[in-house]
Amino acid sequence: MNTSNVTLVSNEKSSEKDYKNLIITDAVSVISATTVGVSDLGFDPSKSLYIQTGRVADVPLLTAPSKLQVDIFNADGTIAYQSIRARRSSGSCTLTNGGDHELxxxxxxxxxxxxxxxxxxxxxxxxxxxxxxxxxxxIFALPDGRKCNWEYKKVPDLGGQGKNSTAVILSVDGQAVAALIRNEKPRTLGIIKSCNAGDGGELILSDSIDEKSGISEEIVVASCLLMLKKEADCRRMVDCSVPSNVAG
Incomplete structure (x- = not known):
């Protein structure tokens, strides 16, 4: 199917570009942080967390995901955080420390x-x-006014395989501070390789992520989960709009 023939809800060129990027990115397998160099990420990695989202990419637009809990693990396999929805019909969620403390x-x-x-x-x-x-x-702003942005960027030769790949980078005032990396190793179990919308992965944090810097680890995790939900919602919207638009 030629995506240029698909009529989107918005006729703006920017929306068409975002749609094409969505389709392209879903077909990209991002190399794990175990092979990513410091220069690739744009910051010095100091810690990794692993996000286990469950399969959300294939859920229809009008059907809410059944899983109410997302687990975020430390490198040693212990629970670092849990994101919990109170009910299936609501997207709102609460990030905890893996116990009773709501963050x-x-x-x-x-x-x-x-x-x-x-x-x-x-x-x-x-x-x-x-x-x-x-x-x-x-995009979101910290209390001190600094601008934070989760965005998809091409990373040249990510992992040393001679190919450009796509990573999800969090920047604060233009400086990269965290990255979500996805490939077969950190990929959520059950997610097919060609469609990773909403899929978790390895969340790599720089040494500038702490309470003193104004952007805590908890904010990075919560905003990353927000971005993943947006990613899955966009994928479902595209899947629902394409058949009707092609038929018309």
Whole structure:
């Protein structure tokens, strides 16, 4: 099928470009951080977490994913965080420390309104996020005004195999501080290689991720999960719109 013949909900050129990038990226297998060089990522890796999302890419648009819990593991296999939805009909979720301590609540809304990240605890505050239709990139601002952006970037020769690959990079004021890497090793069990929308992977953190820098590990994890949900939602929207548009 020629994607250029598909009429999207939005006729803007930017939306068409985002749609094409969505299809292309889903067919890309990203090399694991075990073979990624420091220069590839743009920062010094200091820690890795592993996100186990479950299979969400093949769930129809009007059907909510049945799994209510997403586990995030440390490198030694212990639970670092858990993201829990209260019910299947809601996308809103709460990030915990793997126990009873609630860290961050992410609130989703029906329609085009962007999610809000609520920081819980003694320094409770809200972080608003913004994104575009059919775009999986997500932007949010830290309390001190710095701009954070999850976006998809081509990485030359990622893993030393002579091929350009795609990674999901979190930058703060243009400086990369974290990256989500996906390949067969960290890929969520049951996810087919050619379709990784919403799939978890290895979340690599730089040494600048800490409370003192203003962007905590918890915020990185919560915003990464938000980005993955946006990715899966975009994939389902595309899957639902393509058959009807082609038929018309």
């Amino acid at each position: 961050i609540a992410t609130e989703y809304f029906f329609g085009p309104r962007d999610p809000i990240i609520h920081l819980l605890g003694n320094e409770a505050m809200d972080i608003k996020t913004t994104s575009k239709l059919f775009s999986r990139s997500h």
